[in-house]
Ligand SMILES: NC(=O)C1=CN([C@@H]2O[C@H](COP(=O)(O)OP(=O)(O)OC[C@H]3O[C@@H](n4cnc5c(N)ncnc54)[C@H](O)[C@@H]3O)[C@@H](O)[C@H]2O)C=CC1
């Protein structure tokens with residue numbers, strides 16, 4: 001079983017991934033090109049650790065599991081059996097990272113990408129042992145959401161997929177193996193179908209952004225956490241779905257470009273919480289309060305869904 005992991009990229013996802021892996025007993029060497037990101041990540045570890053405590057996720061009795069921040073790629077991958085690439089969602093940056101680690105790692109080391117949806121087959125063109133490259137797609141916030149997608153590309157060895165699936169399971173998380181390397185895999189195909197329609201409804205003035213969130217969170221979201229889409233079809237009745245989808249599907253958004261509202265906001269550097277403004281505006285105090293409140297609620301819901309409370 002894998003015991004030593006290297007984590008490259010400590011932005012939004014990195015600190016939570018490091019915290020969760022180390023709580024699972026892995027020794028993690030963590031690296032980022034940005035000193036600011038390393039500083040922030042080191043502060044986030046304690047916060048993530050406190051949330052893992054509230055989730056009652058215990059470290060192994062042996063006391064194994066550490067996070068060590070290191071300053072070079074060579075130190076990061078030294079002795080690692082698994083390298084998790086968690087750099088920005090840009091194929092050139094990811095390819096450059098694979099080229100940089102290639103001479104530093106042995107042929108038995110697994111390289112897992114946390115890409116949100118770049119096909120693994122495309123990434124495999126940039127590494128010399130493609131059979132050892134696999135998608136390991138965490139969901140944000142990664143120390144709280146237990147599901148991780150595992151995706152093999154055309155050249156990924158079945159044993160590589162099995163090793164990552166077993167590792168995820170062994171540390172108490174929920175692997176879902178995606179059988180075809182489609183863009184966006186499964187989670188983001190479903191999420192982006194929802195987001196495309198949601199943005200379209202707001203852009204067309206059908207609903208205010210706040211009301212859209214109330215509708216989805218308290219209508220669909222709350223329900224789907226308990227009853228997945230396939231089970232929901234059976235609950236509603238396939239006859240109902242047949243009738244509604246026969247007229248509704250043709251009216252749903254099918255735009256194949258980025259929504260104008262998103263282009264406009266990103267053009268003004270309005271990225272959301274990370275810049276203080278996006279769909280909504282946030283003061284630093286509100287961001288802190290929101291993050292705490294969301295973590296508390298996600299922990300409470302997860303404990304209920306797991307039957308712990
Ligand atoms: N943000 C999200 O909700 C999710 C993101 N992902 C995926 O995870 C990956 C990382 O995403 P985020 O954490 O959101 O990105 P981010 O942009 O917040 O962080 C990326 C980090 O990588 C660092 N970096 C850039 N080039 C580097 C290099 N050559 N070597 C080492 N570090 C480097 C940056 O300094 C930055 O700290 C992406 O592929 C993304 O699509 C997956 C699940 C959810």
Ligand SMILES: Cc1ncc(C(=O)O)c(C(=O)O)c1O
Pocket residue numbers: 115116117138139140187188
């Ligand atoms: C907007 C958005 N995009 C991608 C992802 C991802 O899973 O890669 C997420 C997420 O919540 O994890 C997301 O919210």
